[in-house]
Amino acid sequence: MSISKELGRYAMDFVNSIRESNLQWLENNQIRYQHLETERKIAQAKSEHELSKLKLQYESELKRLGAVYQEEERLHKNYLKQSDVLVQKLCEQYPAISNTPFETLIHHRINTILHLMWESGNLNERNFNEKRLGTLLKTIIEETEDYEIVASSSGVKKRLPEKTIGYIENNPM
Numbered sequence: 750m751s752i753s754k755e756l757g758r759y760a761m762d763f764v765n766s767i768r769e770s771n772l773q774w775l776e777n778n779q780i781r782y783q784h785l786e787t788e789r790k791i792a793q794a795k796s797e798h799e800l801s802k803l804k805l806q807y808e809s810e811l812k813r814l815g816a817v818y819q820e821e822e823r824l825h826k827n828y829l830k831q832s833d834v835l836v837q838k839l840c841e842q843y844p845a846i847s848n849t850p851f852e853t854l855i856h857h858r859i860n861t862i863l864h865l866m867w868e869s870g871n872l873n874e875r876n877f878n879e880k881r882l883g884t885l886l887k888t889i890i891e892e893t894e895d896y897e898i899v900a901s902s903s904g905v906k907k908r909l910p911e912k913t914i915g916y917i918e919n920n921p922m
Contacts (some may be wrong), residue, residue, distance in 0.1 A: 793817065821916045825867050828882075832859040835889055842893055843910050858917050859885060881920065 836856045840847040846855075862885065866878035892910045 810843070816895065825863065828863050829860065832856070832863070835859075835886065835893075838893055839889055839910055839913065846910065851910075854917060855889070855910075855913060858922070873916060885913075885916060885920075889913050 819850045833856070834857070836852060840852055841857065846852050859882065862878055866875055866882060869875040869878060889910070892912045
């Protein structure tokens with residue numbers, strides 16, 4: 750055989766060997782690639798499932814918090830309305846404070862405590878302010894009841910709601 754034929758054959762064997770190894774490599778990697786692709790699809794499906802569960806969970810929590818917020822807002826407005834009524838009743842019984850800084854002070858104190866109570870994220874602080882509000886409202890109610898009792902029994906009318914003003918003086922913000 751001649752050298753050129755020998756070289757040609759050697760080159761052909763070399764090319765065929767490269768083709769075979771490339772084919773073998775492609776077959777092996779194709780199987781690995783398909784396996785990796787399957788794993789990726791499974792992981793993606795799991796991720797999408799977990800994401801949809803979290804989305805549902807957060808949406809339901811958002812709805813729940815929205816309902817809680819609406820209820821708290823309703824209660825807050827009710828407190829404000831009732832405090833207006835209570836201050837108005839106090840002003841009717843004590844005309845000397847009507848349309849004066851005392852009326853504004855009492856109304857402002859109720860609203861400030863209410864605002865602090867509602868805005869507090871700390872449960873202990875919220876409970877403390879709720880207790881303060883309750884004590885102030887109780888003082889105002891007692892003052893209006895005492896006024897009616899004193900006025901009906903003795904005919905003497907006090908000029909100022911001393912207990913309420915005393916409470917405000919002794920419990921600064």
